Amino acid sequence: MSRNKVVVGHLYPDYLNIYADRGNMAVLERRAAWRGIGFDYRAIGMGDGIVPGEHDLLYVGGGQDREQALVALDLVGKGEAIREAAEAGTAVLAVCGGYQLLGRFYRDRAGVELPGVGVLPLHTVAGEGRMIGDVLLECELVRGERRPLAGFENHAGRTILDDGAEPLGRVVAGFGNDGRSGHEGCRVGRAVGTYLHGPLLPRNAWFADWILAQALAHRLGEPPQLESLPDDLEESAQRVSAARARARGGRR
Amino acid sequence: MRLGLEIAVARAAGRLSRLAGRGGGTTLPGKILATVDPDAVGTLARRLPLGSALLSATNGKTTTAAIVAEILDGRVRLAHNRAGANLVSGVASALLASPDAELGLFEVDEGAFPDVARRVRPHAVCLANLFRDQLDRYGELELIAEHWRDAVGELPEDAWVVANADDPLVADLVRGREAALRFGLDDPRVARERLPHAADSKYCVACGTPYDYAAAYVGHLGDWRCPGCGLARPPLDVWAGAIDLDGLEGASFDLHTPEGKQRVELRLPGLYNVYNAVAAASLALVLGASAAEICAGIGRFRGAFGRFERIRAGDRDVLLLLVKNPAGANEVVRTLVAGGAPRLAVVALNDDIADGRDVSWIWDVDFEPLLDGLERVVATGARAQELALRCKYGGLDPEAIEVVPDLEEALDRGLALTPPGGELVVLPTYTAMLALRRIVAGRGFVRNYWEAAA
Incomplete structure (x- = not known):
């Protein structure tokens, strides 16, 4: 087994791709390639099985309501394999709709509960009015290292974390999980869910590298120290996005 | 009489807005009128002797409506929002600008x-396409379709729907x-090999x-059929066949109508403009x-x-x-690549509401x-870095990417990199396009759009 590559499983790329999820994939692939790390991309579609331990990273993107409904049942069928993979150290990144689907359940406006995968300790309740706009978070994934994460959110669901669950970050500007808690996203070990798209990774290069390191950790046991890359452009894009969030995030 | 006074106030406001240099003033009179009397739009529209036609789509509204206007030119006097101000206002x-109009032609x-349909009560409607566009403004595509469905259901039985x-x-x-008049394309030779990445509505509505797809032409538009339930593209009433695309110069095609x-010959390039032309032809047909x-x-x-425009800028x-x-x-x-991929492009990304x-x-x-053919790109606009x-x-x-957020500086940089006699390709988003046109207008190269529209 090569130690210097990552196997990435992208769940339902044909269905869940609305907010430029392939941008996230492109960023991971290039940043791996620039460091000589192999990137083995595997689409996981409807009816496809997941072999435990096969993937170093599982990615789930967002879709419109209809597309999400079409995959929801299939995803629940994959639930056990995804939970096993996450418990065995596979990194998980779930964005927007995928974030909701990885929770325990989603309750729609009629009060009907649709089961989720249950990798993340949270549930989502449909709400009145969408929360749309630029967002800025402050994350502390490594104790003592506070880093900004900038993106765009567009969701009607209110996501509520279980007591004691760890959010991805603190909302500096924007709505976040439910518009009230001051928290955004959720993190359990190497699994992360968030509403931030835009896409998330191009303008948050430090976070792209954190995800890449978590995926490598599945192979190596520990996240490696990745060599730094020239990220001036990424950082300037993040500054513009952060300024947008400060100026107009979290407004209806 | 009250309406008469309101109209006078609103028209004066439009002139003042232009005199004050605040852009075109193309929506200000309407905004005032819509505020002082929300029913006025309907009242004015119903005064039109030949009624109104509405045209909506996520892509191609302005071009399609402009083609319809060209077809009807000299035949009827139009009230037409040709500058693309397409909300109620x-x-x-x-309507205010064309007191002697016979027919209303409105992109919406x-x-x-x-x-707008509820207010104006059109006797013909053209619904041309739904692509994902500005989800931050409208939520989801299906939601727009449901609202359209309700509006179509409320139209009188004899109102034409061109779809x-x-x-x-x-x-x-x-x-x-x-x-209903159904239009489309029928020429598998010009189809794409597969659906593009961003294809929408890929899953059967039923x-x-x-x-x-027997043929996918533009995005998810094509000759579709559901292998699950058998629902398929209905027979076409109006269509384009034997399509020849001539790079950036234009396109020609056989237009099939119930008349034969x-x-x-279309002087606009690309298959998407063939769609616009066929949509326009279909709407013009039901308009007589x-x-x-x-x-x-x-x-x-x-x-x-601004949709597709060549502007002479000195010797370039x-x-x-x-x-x-x-x-x-x-x-x-x-279309650009088919016409010979450019080696230089200025691409402008703004993130205003529009x-x-x-x-x-x-x-x-x-x-x-x-990107494969580009030796240099100048990224500009409020989100140039993205x-x-x-x-x-x-x-x-x-090394081939230059970030120049200021639009005017970026345009000048692009022109400086373009040899005399050459052509600079500029791809702007909507507000960047308006701003760039203002810049070139300021240098006397083009007329301002409200002058061209007048």
Whole structure:
């Protein structure tokens, strides 16, 4: 087994791709390639099985309501394999709709509960009015290292974390999980869910590298120290996005 | 009499807005009128002796309506919001500006369509396409389609609905309707090999199975069929066949109507403009134009401002191509590459409301065929850095990317890199396009759009 590559499983790329999820994939692939790390991309579609331990990273993107409904049942069928993979150290990144689907359940406006995968300790309740706009978070994934994460959110669901669950970050500007808690996203070990798209990774290069390191950790046991890359452009894009969030995030 | 006074106040406000240099003043009179008397739009519209036609779509509204206007030119006097102000206020302004109009021809924003239809009570409606566009403004595509469905259901039985049968979601809105004209394309030679990445509405409206395409033309538009339940593209009433695409110069095709077949020369490039022309032909047909008038009108048409425009800038040309969502941008890229890929481009990304505040859509555009041929790109606009990242992670050498957020500086940089006699390709989003046109107008190269529209 090569130690210097990552196997990435992208769940339902044909269905869940609305907010430029392939941008996230492109960023991971290039940043791996620039460091000589192999990137083995595997689409996981409807009816496809997941072999435990096969993937170093599982990615789930967002879709419109209809597309999400079409995959929801299939995803629940994959639930056990995804939970096993996450418990065995596979990194998980779930964005927007995928974030909701990885929770325990989603309750729609009629009060009907649709089961989720249950990798993340949270549930989502449909709400009145969408929360749309630029967002800025402050994350502390490594104790003592506070880093900004900038993106765009567009969701009607209110996501509520279980007591004691760890959010991805603190909302500096924007709505976040439910518009009230001051928290955004959720993190359990190497699994992360968030509403931030835009896409998330191009303008948050430090976070792209954190995800890449978590995926490598599945192979190596520990996240490696990745060599730094020239990220001036990424950082300037993040500054513009952060300024947008400060100026107009979290407004209806 | 009250309405008369309100109209006078609103018209005066439009003139003041222009005199004050605050842009075109194309919606200000309408905004005032819509505020002082919300029913006025309907009242004014119902005074039109020949009634009104509405046209909505996510892509191609302005161009399609402009082609219809060209076809009807000299035949009827129009009230037409040709500058693209397409909310209720824009329709009101167009009505105010044309007191002697016989027919209303209004492009309408896809989100505003139900409201405008309720007020104006059109006797013909053209629904041309639904692509993902500005989800930050409207929520989801299906939601727009449902609102359209309600609005179509409220139209009188004898009102014509002209619908793009190649768009499964739009075709479904007129399923079973008598007074419907269905248009599309029929020429598999010009189809794409597969659906593009950003294709929408890929799953059957009735049963959720992915559609099979005998031919996919633009985005998810094409000859579709559901292998699950058998629902398929309905028979076409008006269509383009034997399509010849001539790079950036134009296209020609056989226009099939119930009157027969005629060869049409279109001076706009790309398959997406063939769709616009066929949509326009179909709407003109239900408005009473003959096939001969339609072919002549399409042949005369030279482009709506900023959508596809060549502007002479001293000893160089600027080719302005509007990009605003993945489906439209994909077609612009395809057309540009087919016409000989440029080596230099200025790409402008703004994130105002009219552009969409969520810029993630640039990652859904298949820019790669364009990037492959580029030696240099000047990224500009309020979100220039995001564009630069799109190019960088799309595989363009970072050394080939210049970030120049100021639009005027970027235009000058692009012109400086263009040899005399050459042509500079500029791809702006909506507000960037308006700003760039203002800049070139300021240098005397083009007229301001409100002058051209007057």
